[in-house]
Amino acid sequence: MSWLRVHLKMQQGSFELDAQFSAPPLGVTALFGSSGSGKTTLLRCIAGLERAQGWLRVNGEPWQNETTFMPVHKRPLGYVFQEASLFPHLSVRANLEYGYRRIAPALRRVQPEQVIEWLGLDRIIGRGDPASLSGGERQRVAIGRALLVSPELLLMDEPLSALDTQSKQEILPYLERLHRELQIPVLYVSHAMDEVARLADHLVLLQQGKVIASGALGETLARLDLPIAHFDDAGAVIEASVARHDEAYHLTQLDFPGGHLWVGKVDQTAGYRVRARVLARDVSIATQAPQGSSINNILNARIEEIRDEGPDKVIVRMQVGESHMLLSRITRRSRDHLGLVAGMYVCAQVKSVALM
Numbered sequence: 309m310s311w312l313r314v315h316l317k318m319q320q321g322s323f324e325l326d327a328q329f330s331a332p333p334l335g336v337t338a339l340f341g342s343s344g345s346g347k348t349t350l351l352r353c354i355a356g357l358e359r360a361q362g363w364l365r366v367n368g369e370p371w372q373n374e375t376t377f378m379p380v381h382k383r384p385l386g387y388v389f390q391e392a393s394l395f396p397h398l399s400v401r402a403n404l405e406y407g408y409r410r411i412a413p414a415l416r417r418v419q420p421e422q423v424i425e426w427l428g429l430d431r432i433i434g435r436g437d438p439a440s441l442s443g444g445e446r447q448r449v450a451i452g453r454a455l456l457v458s459p460e461l462l463l464m465d466e467p468l469s470a471l472d473t474q475s476k477q478e479i480l481p482y483l484e485r486l487h488r489e490l491q492i493p494v495l496y497v498s499h500a501m502d503e504v505a506r507l508a509d510h511l512v513l514l515q516q517g518k519v520i521a522s523g524a525l526g527e528t529l530a531r532l533d534l535p536i537a538h539f540d541d542a543g544a545v546i547e548a549s550v551a552r553h554d555e556a557y558h559l560t561q562l563d564f565p566g567g568h569l570w571v572g573k574v575d576q577t578a579g580y581r582v583r584a585r586v587l588a589r590d591v592s593i594a595t596q597a598p599q600g601s602s603i604n605n606i607l608n609a610r611i612e613e614i615r616d617e618g619p620d621k622v623i624v625r626m627q628v629g630e631s632h633m634l635l636s637r638i639t640r641r642s643r644d645h646l647g648l649v650a651g652m653y654v655c656a657q658v659k660s661v662a663l664m
Contacts, residue, residue, distance in 0.1 A: 311367055311493060312337075312461070316353045318360035325349055325360065325517040333367070335509035336487055336494045338525075340501075340536075346517040347497045351465050354495065355387055356380040366461060386454030388464040392446035394438040394453075401433050404449055407457035416458055423452040426489055427482050444475035448482060455490075462494045468503060483507055501536070505529070505545050505585045506664040530633035532615045532625050537635060542623070543587035544634045545664070550580045559604075566629020570604040571661045583664040588623060588635035590660040595646050597655050605658035609634060611650050614643065624648065626656055634658075 311333030317326045325346045331337040339347045353360040356371070357380060364372040371378045386407075394403045405420055424430055427448045432441060438449065447467055454462060467483075468476045480503075487494075487507055498504055504511065504525070511528040513521040513536065521534050526545050531537060546569070548562035553573065560574040562582060569584060576582070598606065609626035612633070617623050622643050624636040634656050648654070 312495075313363075313365045314350075314354065316350065316360040316362040316364065316372075318349070318353065318358065320349065323349075323517060325353070327514065327517065327519045329512045329519045329522040331493060331495070331510055331512070333493055334491065336496050336507050337510040337512060338504045338508035339495060339497045339512050339514060340499065340504050340508075341514035342499060344516075345499075345514040347499070347514055348465055349517075350514070351463050351495060351497050355385060355463055356383055384458075384460040386457050386459035386462045388447075388451050388454045388462070388467050390466045390470050392443075392450040394441075394446055394449060396437075396439060398438070400429075400435045400438055400441070400449060403438055404429070404433070404452050405456060406453055411456075411458055418455050418458050420456060423455050426455075426485055427452050442475060443471045444479045447471065447475075447479060451482075451486070455486075460492060462490070462492055464494060464496045466497050466499070468498075468500070480506065501539065501541055502585075505543070506583065526631075526633060530625055530635060532613050532623060537588075537623060537625075538617055540589075541587060542635055542637070543585055543590075544632070546584045546586060546632055548582055548584055550574055550576050550578050550582065552578060564629070564632060566632045567607040569658065569661050571663050574663065585662045585664050586634060586658055587660070587662070588637040590658060591634055591636035592657045592659065593624065593626075593636055593638060593642070593646065593648065594655040594657060595648075595652075598657065601657065603657045603659055605661065607634070607656045607658065609654055609656040611648060611652045611654060613650055614648060616640070626654070628656065 312331040315328040327350050339350060341347050352358040370376050371383060424433055429448060429452060432445055508525050511525045512519055521528055529536060530544055546564050548564035551561040551563040553560050558573045559570050562569045562571060607628050609628045611624060612627050613625045615623050620639055621637055622640055626634045628634055
């Protein structure tokens with residue numbers, strides 16, 4: 309079901325935005341593209357911070373059409389900017405609860421205690437000066453402030469881009485927890501594929517102001533007609549669950565419809581849902597089940613499509629099980645030597661799995 313429906317157009321100098329897409333009612337929808345593709349402009353138009361032509365419907369309600377333009381302050385949304393922009397004269401708690409205090413009690417669906425727990429703010433909530441916080445801490449407070457207006461839609465504009473690598477790694481687990489806990493849709497702008505692969509459920513791909521693809525994350529990442537399948541870090545995302553642990557070798561088996569994967573030990577009990585990312589460069593192909601291989605992860609697959617990537621390489625899309633896709637980047641020589649063609653059944657050898 310499409311909960312959010314968008315078709316917005318605007319002209320800014322030589323840049324033209326003409327974006328149309330829909331998004332589901334739950335989960336994280338990533339607006340992904342290179343710098344200058346129109347991600348932030350589109351997000352600001354959805355928020356009403358920029359005036360565009362066209363229409364926008366949220367949960368069946370028109371926020372914008374030919375006769376309607378709902379002003380920003382009436383749109384039930386939360387907005388997290390690249391910079392935290394906390395109020396310097398307010399304490400951490402006062403910053404966090406700034407919007408909450410302006411919401412009628414009957415409309416408060418999120419409580420400060422919930423946000424403090426979700427975002428791990430208990431150790432900093434009593435501080436008086438937000439300037440004493442680290443970059444990651446400030447951004448967590450900003451996210452909490454946006455949540456406490458009890459929005460119907462949460463907009464996040466590259467919330468990690470201003471942070472250093474260590475701060476990003478600190479805040480990502482909290483964003484993952486929000487992903488599990490929140491019952492509202494999130495639009496998440498990013499140009500970092502690792503963030504998108506880790507957090508998103510639905511992907512909207514922008515290029516030069518236009519939406520060139522929109523769909524479920526796993527399906528869209530594996531489309532060979534899209535540029536993301538030809539990036540250096542192209543790959544597939546697999547939703548799996550913890551099956552068992554091999555304590556002797558400090559490994560964990562993950563099960564998914566289509567097979568299983570061995571990864572480094574995961575400190576979770578059986579049944580816990582995880583997300584794994586398999587890069588195309590870490591997948592090789594064999595026409596028969598290999599014997600005596602050091603590779604632990606060998607999956608039965610069917611080749612769906614092969615495309616050339618320059619004079620020396622090809623990218624191969626394979627189906628594993630009923631719905632999961634894998635990508636493999638191999639040489640043209642290997643393709644020809646093995647006689648690989650669409651429709652052929654092969655063994656996909658996964659050399660490395662990144663647990664997201």
